[in-house]
Amino acid sequence: MTKLLSSLFGTLKLYPTIIASSVIILGLVALSIYAVVAIPYDKAVSLWRGAEEIWIDTPRYAAPEWTNLFRRDKLPLTFTLYSDSENSVTTVGENSTETITEFTFTYDYKTFPREMNVFFDAQFDKRQPYIMIAWLTPDGREVSMFRGGIRSSHRYPISQDTSLTTHAPDQLPHVVLLADPASLKDAAAEPEVLPGEYTLRIRTLTFDEGSTVQSRFTVYGDVYGMAGTDHRRRDLMVALLWGTPIALLFGLFATIGTSILTFIIAAIGTWYGGWLDAAIQRITEVNLMLPFLPILIMVGTFYSRSIWLMLVVIIVLGIFTAAIKGYRAMFLQVKNSAYIEAARAYGASNMRIIFRYMIPKLVPVLVPTFVIGIPAFVFLEASLAVIGLGDPILPTWGKVLSDAYQGGALYRGYYYWVLEPAVLLMATGLAFAMLGFALDRVFNPRLRGI
Amino acid sequence: MEEKLLQVKDLYLYFRTSQGAVQAVDGINFEMARDDALAVIGESGCGKTSLIRAILRLLPRNVHTYKGSVVLLDTDVMKLSEERFRTNVRWRRMSLVSQAAMNALNPVIRVGDQVSEPLVVHQGLSKRDALAQAAEVFRLVGVSTDFLSRYAFELSGGMRQRAIIAMALITKPELVILDEPTSALDMLTQANIMNVLKGIKRDLQQSFIFITHDVATTSELSDRGVVMYAGHIVEISSAEQFYLNPFHPYSQKLMASVPTLKVRKELEFIPGQPPSLLNPPTGCRFAERCHRRFDMCEQEPPMFALEDGRQVKCWLYK
Secondary structure, three states: OHHHHHHHHHHHHHOHHHHHHHHHHHHHHHHHHHHHHHOOHHHHHHHHHOOOOOOOOOOOOOEOHHHHHHOOOOOOEOEEEEOOOOOEEEEEOOOOEEEEEEEEEEEOOOOOOOEEEEEEEEEOOOOOOEEEEEEEOOOOOEEEEEEEEOOOEEEEEHHHOHHHHOOOOOOOHHHHHHEOHHHHHOOOOOOOEOOEEEEEEEEEEEOOOOOEEEEEEEEEOOEOOOOOEOOOOOEHHHHHHHHHHHHHHHHHHHHHHHHHHHHHHHHHHHHHOHHHHHHHHHHHHHHHHOOHHHHHHHHHHHOOOOHHHHHHHHHHHHHOOHHHHHHHHHHHHHHOOHHHHHHHHOOOOHHHHHHHHHHHHHHHHHHHHHHHHHHHHHHHHHHHHHHHHOOOOOOOHHHHHHHHHHOOOOOOOOHHHHHHHHHHHHHHHHHHHHHHHHHHHHHOHHHOOO | OOOEEEEEEEEEEEEEEOOEEEEEEEEEEEEEEOOOEEEEEOOOOOOHHHHHHHHHOOOOOOEEEEEEEEEEOOEEHHHOOHHHHHHHHEOOOEEEEOOOHHHOOOOOOEHHHHHHHHHHHHHOOOHHHHHHHHHHHHHHOOOOHHHHHOEHHHOOHHHHHHHHHHHHHOOOOOEEEEEOOOOOOOHHHHHHHHHHHHHHHHHHOOEEEEEEOOHHHHOOOOOEEEEEEOOEEEEEEEHHHHHHOOOOHHHHHHHHOOOOOOOOOOOOOOOOOOOOOOOOOOOOOOHHHOOOOOHHHHOOOOOEEOOOOOEEOOHHHO
């Protein structure tokens, strides 16, 4: 065993590309496992299909946070503050309970955020809780904003509260709150951020026994999370993570389906010969004439765009391909070798001869083809999504690309939207191609360098 | 005569080609007893290999005619279905050391697995038990059991040949057919293999059929000689009779072509070449090249059974 391992590593040393590609592939596999564990399938689907309620805390078209590393003037981050026991003080009165929650944050970006919202989740029996909100600026001003009763699920959109902009009617409410008052006096000038520590103070009065109010304050910046968001405020991370297992499984199944079945069918046809071989050859010739893409488009348009149905169609169309002819030529040679005749003489069954004598002999030819085949199908899935045949439910890399394409991502400068899935696709293709070519050299000694 | 192990009656095997039927095996009759070693001798292309193909039913696709009866002890194997034949007769009762024995090992599985494969196929043995028996037959043919875990390309030609013989013996079949077991081997290895086979014959009372064009190497091993010419058997006789005093003119010429160590003699050859089996001559097929031919040779001679047990297909012995 140790001997085997050491010889294995000895071989690997000769092929650094195998190590590099294995690292990438293992990384992708790890990513897949993480995705499936961290976001269960149902959750991933509902997040990806999610209406605005799910993605209420994220901005549209936000670049990933790490893009700030490359900017001198950092773009504001998106963040949400939640009410909890640390930032809230509760005093119980005779008929009412008063809670004061203070959301304190430092804002020292050069630009303003896109939006600000306060959300409330209230529980009460008969009487509505009463809310009073105040805004405290670093230079000591206090702006009172909203006061009134709230429903059980309530949103106070700061950015739409025009009562805040009476002295600067051209500006947005949240800009007024964060701007240096001096810069607002001149209507023609650009408002400037007053950097420093801000506080949003929420005073909550509840009147029913056991009535509670949870509040949260969201500032929508220009960057969000590790992957950014798309036109529907969805975190692209969901699609990038979940796209990995889908892409790998799709590639793997499609390749197993096509190359391995093709291989076995070629072996069986060659061995039995006669009408079976002839039938396989004729089917192959007919299949070679069938237009692959138009059939997929027709299935997608008229029947279903489910990725698994597409997979089945791809496999069915992919079995009887030109490869069958190449394998057949090689199997014909193997079929007539002496050891096959010997196997026949000792009474090996046909299946035994095919699977124990013919196929193992040519497996070295199959393995590199198999490995190189995987990224081809990963790309095919992405291409189908881009031409509008992507799975309508599942988050995939292709769907992200498709959305980005339809959303004019490159035209509007949302490079991250295109680059993220593209880089993952390229990494996958590169890893499998490197592995395939290296394995080709391992199995085909004639290709080895000196 | 003792119990008959194999009786071949009126066996025909013709191949279909674009020019017509090749009459490779044309009405063969012979019998062999248990514990007998039969040498089938003849030039290349006289139908020796086709004969064993017919006996073992290893037929190519282009069979034209295939008829006759092959009775192994009490079963007429020709009447069995292909599947019954495969499971009950092949290797269980008759095994083959094929002509291209050097290449008859699967290059991608270990020799031990390959040699024990018949046991797995026919007796459903577990791999481990089968390997244990493979080790046994390896000792029998004198190959170190270390080689069980090697691949075919790691073995020398002689070892490969012995591994194949081991494989033929592993199921303890009633009859082992060896198709030119020593061709393509050097003299010393040939001698070694023949000694191995002699030992097996002595110790296991194994019945053999040798196919050979090399009269010298088989002379020690065979009990009886069968001479084939152009799809016919022309002489059947005991080894002693045959090697010392062959009767059929073809056999005589064949023996005269074998070099001997001590006696200086001019080696003889037979002018011309065997007739095409596509369209063999009527009458005696050897007539054209025969040095003792006479008028009768225009008609095909029957097999004449002589008093001393010989059978000769020649008008001279009428």
